[in-house]
Amino acid sequence: MTPTKNISLKPFHSFGCDVNATYFTTIKSSHEIELAIDWCKKNDKPFLVLGSGTNMLFTKQVEALVLKMEIKGIQKTNETASEVYLSVGAGENWHHFVSYCVHKGWGGVENLSLIPGTVGAAPIQNIGAYGVEVKETIETITAYDTIANKWVSLNKLDSDFGYRNSLFKREKNRFIITKVDFCLQKQPKLRTDYGAIREVLHQKKIQNPSLEDVSNAIVFIRTQKLPDPKMLGNAGSFFKNPTVSINQFELLKNKYENIMAFPISDTEYKLAAGWLIEHSGWKGVKKGNIGCYEKQALVIVNYGNGTGQEILDFSAEIIQSVFQKFEVVLEREVNVI
Ligand SMILES: Cc1cc2nc3c(=O)[nH]c(=O)nc-3n(C[C@H](O)[C@H](O)[C@H](O)COP(=O)(O)OP(=O)(O)OC[C@H]3O[C@@H](n4cnc5c(N)ncnc54)[C@H](O)[C@@H]3O)c2cc1C
CATH class of the missing domain: 3.30.43.10 (Uridine Diphospho-n-acetylenolpyruvylglucosamine Reductase, domain 2)
Known part of the structure; x- marks a missing residue:
């Protein structure tokens, strides 16, 4: 080599x-x-x-x-009356894989339509969107363990998936994923409970949506609100949605009655990081080459020749300002090298 x-x-x-x-x-x-x-x-x-x-x-x-x-390939490895099992190369384009499944009528990943990136990276931060996380469809992950110097096959439990997190993200640079095995549904239960999805389906007068309708609705929503990286440099959501205790949430709610949040357990809430950033005055703010996207405050954009350090510094200013206003610490979702 x-x-x-x-x-x-x-x-x-x-x-x-x-x-x-x-x-x-x-x-x-x-x-x-x-x-x-x-x-x-x-x-x-x-x-x-x-x-x-x-x-x-x-x-x-x-x-x-x-x-x-760049390891490619989508292979059917097994099939039952209700499920289909696929083995997919880490270098396959994620949206291409989703479109393949949607076209075949196999459900489970349609809500993750148009997420950029590769199949091999999907388990790293357990990609998620519109109420679905990739962990739900993953069966096994084949990876080279560079510490033990051997090939391993890890199941869902081994992978220890969390919100934008996994064993692979925590143990950075240990596992090199070559293949992800998925289990998809032949009679899928569609997940259209997100308001934005329902709205688009309603606008298009679709009452009994197909997998393709849901995927198209999500592609439509994402195209409206997220910048295309080919036109404007970005990495999607720059920050994770922070988790706070129910007590902290109630204090915030008393002060900011419209705060966007949702319960994740009996004791914790997840706050919408985009709302916190927007209400700290950052939405649409531009400093030199870098800015906070005008349609979605969670996205930091590079207007041209910005450096990674400038983007990092800009994000640090956002973190500080959100903390000053809400006493909530934002954590970066993006991998900083
Ligand atoms: C416009 C836009 C919208 C986005 N929307 C979403 C969204 O809705 N939900 C979401 O979860 N994410 C979203 N993202 C983030 C991104 O698309 C995902 O994190 C995606 O999985 C990254 O894939 P990638 O191939 O580009 O990985 P990279 O950016 O190349 O790598 C990401 C991390 O994974 C590691 N890695 C990559 N491949 C492997 C492998 N085969 N084995 C081991 N480690 C590996 C890298 O070392 C790095 O740490 C968005 C990004 C953009 C630009």
Whole structure:
């Protein structure tokens, strides 16, 4: 294996910041992972796994071997009267996989339509949208464990999924995912309880929606409210929705009666980070090359030649200002390198 030296990562991540990686290679098979890890060990270099780079913020030169995941393939491995099992390569485009399932009439991932990125990255932060998380459809994950130096097959329980979190995110740079196995439903129960989905279906006069109708509605909603990374650099939601105790929520509710929040247990609430940011006065604010997106305060955008450090500094200002106003600490969802 001979990696390319000193390559710009600008085309390989959605913020479009111009940073270089000291070494770069594409990975098209499991065997190439073993070769790459071997190379890292022999040359005493770290590695960094990259999917489509839609959840990355590069703030400096990447002094590592970047492994750009390009393992493809969608294979049916089993089928029952009600379920279908699929094994999908980590480098497959996520939305392409969703569209494939929707087209076949297999339900479970349609609410995750149009989330950018690769299939292999989906378990990392347990991607979620419109009331669904990817963990619900995942059966097993095949990965190379770079600490134990062996291939592992991890099930849902092993993967320890949480809200925008998993074993893979917590144990950063330990597992390199090559394949994700999913179980999808042949007679899917549609999840249209989100107000925005219901509204679009109503507008389109669709009373008994199909999988395709739900997927199309979500694509429509997302296209309206999120910037296309090809036009405007961004990584989707920059921050996680913070969790607070019921006591803290009630104090906030007394002060800000319209605060957006929802209960997640008997003792905790999740606050809408976008609402907190917007009500701290950031929506639409632009500072030099960087800004808080005018249609969705949770998204930080790069208007052109902004650096990763400028984006990080801008996000730190938002964190500080939200804390000053609400005494709530925002945590970044994006992976800062
Ligand atoms: C416009 C927009 C909207 C978005 N909307 C959503 C949303 O609704 N919900 C949501 O959850 N996310 C959303 N995201 C975030 C992003 O799409 C997801 O996190 C996606 O899963 C990232 O995929 P990726 O291939 O680009 O991963 P990358 O950004 O390349 O990598 C993300 C992390 O995963 C690791 N990684 C990637 N591939 C592998 C692998 N094969 N093995 C091991 N580690 C790996 C990387 O090292 C990194 O730590 C959005 C992003 C954008 C730009």
